[in-house]
Amino acid sequence: MIVAVDCSVFGFDGQHLKILLIKRGFEPCVEEWSLMGGFVQPDESADEAANRVLKTLTGLSGLYLEQLQTYTKVDRDPIERTVSIAFFALIDIHQYEQRLNDQFHAEWFKLDEIPDLIFDHPQMVQTARQKLRYKAALHPLLFELLPQRFTLPLLQSLFEDVYETKFDKGNFSRKIISTGMLIKQKEKDRAGSKKGRFIISWIKNITGRTFTPS
Amino acid sequence: MIVAVDCSVFGFDGQHLKILLIKRGFEPCVEEWSLMGGFVQPDESADEAANRVLKTLTGLSGLYLEQLQTYTKVDRDPIERTVSIAFFALIDIHQYEQRLNDQFHAEWFKLDEIPDLIFDHPQMVQTARQKLRYKAALHPLLFELLPQRFTLPLLQSLFEDVYETKFDKGNFSRKIISTGMLIKQKEKDRAGSKKGRFIISWIKNITGRTFTPS
DNA sequence: AAAATAAATGTAAATATGACAATTAATACC
DNA sequence: GGTATTAATTGTCATATTTACATTTATTTT
CATH class of the missing domain: 3.90.79.10 (Nucleoside Triphosphate Pyrophosphohydrolase)
Known part of the structure; x- marks a missing residue:
């Protein structure tokens, strides 16, 4: 066979x-x-x-x-x-x-x-x-689809596309940050934004943390 | 191969x-x-x-x-x-x-x-x-391990064994009943119990209901 | 200075969780 | 009949989470 x-x-x-x-x-x-x-x-x-x-x-x-x-x-x-x-x-x-x-x-x-x-x-x-x-929904997975360095709005739009829904900006931010998996960088991404978005990266292989977007 | x-x-x-x-x-x-x-x-x-x-x-x-x-x-x-x-x-x-x-x-x-x-x-x-x-934890699965007709205490002890923990009797009952998947029968199982336990059965293929025991 | 927008924070209602107590009901046994 | 036993249900209350929406603060461009 x-x-x-x-x-x-x-x-x-x-x-x-x-x-x-x-x-x-x-x-x-x-x-x-x-x-x-x-x-x-x-x-x-x-x-x-x-x-x-x-x-x-x-x-x-x-x-x-x-x-x-x-x-x-x-x-x-x-x-x-x-x-x-x-x-x-x-x-x-x-x-x-x-x-x-x-x-x-x-x-x-x-x-x-x-x-x-x-x-x-x-x-x-x-x-x-x-x-x-x-x-x-239970494991930090979608980060794998992004570059090592990305922004919070980009992450949110990824989640929104995967789940075909919209998430509240504030709640999303709180939840995702509370996982402790994200590291905010000093730099910003200035493309197409007045204020510029902070670059963030994430820690792979953090043990046991799970999360669900709200 | x-x-x-x-x-x-x-x-x-x-x-x-x-x-x-x-x-x-x-x-x-x-x-x-x-x-x-x-x-x-x-x-x-x-x-x-x-x-x-x-x-x-x-x-x-x-x-x-x-x-x-x-x-x-x-x-x-x-x-x-x-x-x-x-x-x-x-x-x-x-x-x-x-x-x-x-x-x-x-x-x-x-x-x-x-x-x-x-x-x-x-x-x-x-x-x-x-x-x-x-x-x-998310799907009605464990029922498959029981006879068509079983009792609530038996179901609870099954959950407790699978998850290697104890659940509160009242909370367990409320939660499991709220799924709407159980049908309480008129008869009782009298083996090893003064009062007798109500026989229950369950509805297979109920759509979309999920539950987790507390 | 004004406009834009990212990021963080506030708040409040609704819902869920978890621990524990109390009540009611049915039956066996003495 | 009365008592003990245990199933089943209900009550309560503190805490946590979710969800929706609003506000504030910060940063930068124009």
């Missing part, structure tokens, strides 16, 4: 949460859109395979990567029996090397503009979205 | 949450304890394989079954490269047919008395426990 991995790669361009899809260059289903994937090799685990695939696609290592679920329907791949271990990955979209776009015919899509996908990839994407919301 | 399933089967005997383990009757690791598992056949999905395995082991169909995670370390099986899709199942321990015990050398273990297990099965069990707690 063939074992594959498929990755839902999320990014945030400052406006919207997006997902990275590729146009397949090989059979079956050439020229159709799909998640980026690959086969698990004899000498690697699924995590290693997913990391390898992501490195190839994005040029980045050490991305936030989480196993989602394994898809095993008998006829999910029309050619040969394949089970696919689905992952989702979070990346700082600005670190993504655009030159790789051409090589893999990759493109970022807004989540409400996703084209038809092959196989059970639509399901994978849906499950990935659900899990992202579910988990981000 | 070989694809297998392994199931953490949970039951509740009225006192403690327990897990069903088997003593392997075949190589590798004969006579060692392990989760019940099996190989995914060419004509079945992993869910179907898990259900088949569970049917064989417990005599029961339609158990609550949830995919956990897939384990893929290269050398996890010393004989041949095998990936294993881990599941956890919840069963009403009283429906379990004891006669199957002998056939599979199966035994129920309290969670703090689990023997050494083969391969990465200890990890699977740990992940299953975590997920059970995590999910049961």
Whole structure:
């Protein structure tokens, strides 16, 4: 039986949460859109395979990567029996090397503009979205989508896009700051603002802190 | 590559949450304890394989079954490269047919008395426990471990065992009743109680209700 | 100086939590 | 019948959290 991995790669361009899809260059289903994937090799685990695939696609290592679920329907791949271990990955979209776009015919899509996908990839994407919301409500996760240095309004707009709602500015600020995960920098980001927004960064691997936006 | 399933089967005997383990009757690791598992056949999905395995082991169909995670370390099986899709199942321990015990050398273990297990099965069990707690806090799940008809004190002792803590009787009752999922029956269970406890049952598939015990 | 806007702070109602006490009800046992 | 036992429900109260909305302060551009 063939074992594959498929990755839902999320990014945030400052406006919207997006997902990275590729146009397949090989059979079956050439020229159709799909998640980026690959086969698990004899000498690697699924995590290693997913990391390898992501490195190839994005040029980045050490991305936030989480196993989602394994898809095993008998006829999910029309050619040969394949089970696919689905992952989702979070990346700082600005670190993504655009030159790789051409090589893999990759493109970022807004989540409400996703084209038809092959196989059970639509399901994978849906499950990935659900899990992202579910988990981000309890764990500091969405920071992975931002640059190391960002601003509070940007963070808020990310949360708002992920949860498709608006949050109160004051409450959001209080809550997010109370986690103790953010470090306010001296500098400001002056782009498109009179006063300028403080740059903040965050502490990875803080133990045990969880939060939910209000 | 070989694809297998392994199931953490949970039951509740009225006192403690327990897990069903088997003593392997075949190589590798004969006579060692392990989760019940099996190989995914060419004509079945992993869910179907898990259900088949569970049917064989417990005599029961339609158990609550949830995919956990897939384990893929290269050398996890010393004989041949095998990936294993881990599941956890919840069963009403009283429906379990004891006669199957002998056939599979199966035994129920309290969670703090689990023997050494083969391969990465200890990890699977740990992940299953975590997920059970995590999910049961937000979804009506633990009912699956009880008979169709049970009592409130029994439900509470189940929660207390799962979360290894005590809950306030009044608060627990208010909270659990406020979900609207319970139906109080006319009859009572008189075993070991002066007054007798009302039999209750629960409504499956109620939409969207979540709860956490206090 | 005026306008803009980020960031922080204030406040108040509504709701939830958690601990504990008290009451009511049903039944077994003497 | 009376008493003990325990299930089930209800009361209460302090505390914490959530949510909505308003205000203040600070910083910078024009």
